[in-house]
Amino acid sequence: METIDSLKERLTVQQLQAVELLVENEFAGKNKRTQDEIANEVGVSRMTLFSWRTENADFIEYFRRKADERLNAMSVMVDAKLISLIDGSQWNNGIPSARAIDIFYRRFGLYPEHKKVLSIESEKSLDIDEMKRQIEEMRKKRKN
Template sequence: MKNETNNVVIEELQERLEPRQAHAAQLMVANEFAGKGDKKTLEEIAEEVGVTRQTLHNWKTSNIAFIEYLKALSTVTLDSQRSFVDAQLMKLIAGGNNGIPSVKGVELYYKLTGALIERQEVISGNAPSSSPKMTRNELASEIQKLSDMLR
């Protein structure tokens, strides 16, 4: 269902772009996911699409439909790697390259499956205290009693 939704969103966003804008976005996302030796410069992508590097930059920074299309394409590309990432996580948990299971990998697995939930308690200075308040004199008296007990 999620994949169908992504495809509909991508198609709707693509309809709001000129064909060369859609092509440029596809090339840019593919470029971001490419290996080090396979990356292109923005100038190379711009030339392939038939625009200037500045036009490409303007689309990337100012054209909301182009930016949303880039984001949607990136999300789909990232989602397509999910099984690979899951397999790598399981390899880490099983012992990775050094044969030692990764505690961080186990922790991440439990977080992803909902078995481990991090909770944080925030205590406000203005919150009413459950402990009774003492005046300075009462506190001094209690300290004196404790001192007398120690003698």
């Protein structure tokens, strides 16, 4: 797999700036900027920015990796919030959140294995005599 540094080397200064602004924009919430605003700040047209985002494989991959870095950096904060919900120290009047505990166990794969039992319904229903006959056949097979 190609390193982020080798991708970075193949991008222009404007493309690198655009990636940083686009990643920041993805996490901006209600304060998102338009593509025109980002393009203007970088010094290119909106169509050039669009072309980079949709046709330039290095730009697309570098953007994805930078967004992943940003998201991964937030995982520490998210985990800390999850723990505070579990211990009840800051939320819910000191009562641990059952949902947060569930999320914690799922995140770390701590739930025991569960087996699902499937029920197959027969199109025909058996009368009591037929069921007894089948049970007797199974008993005979077990003895053999």
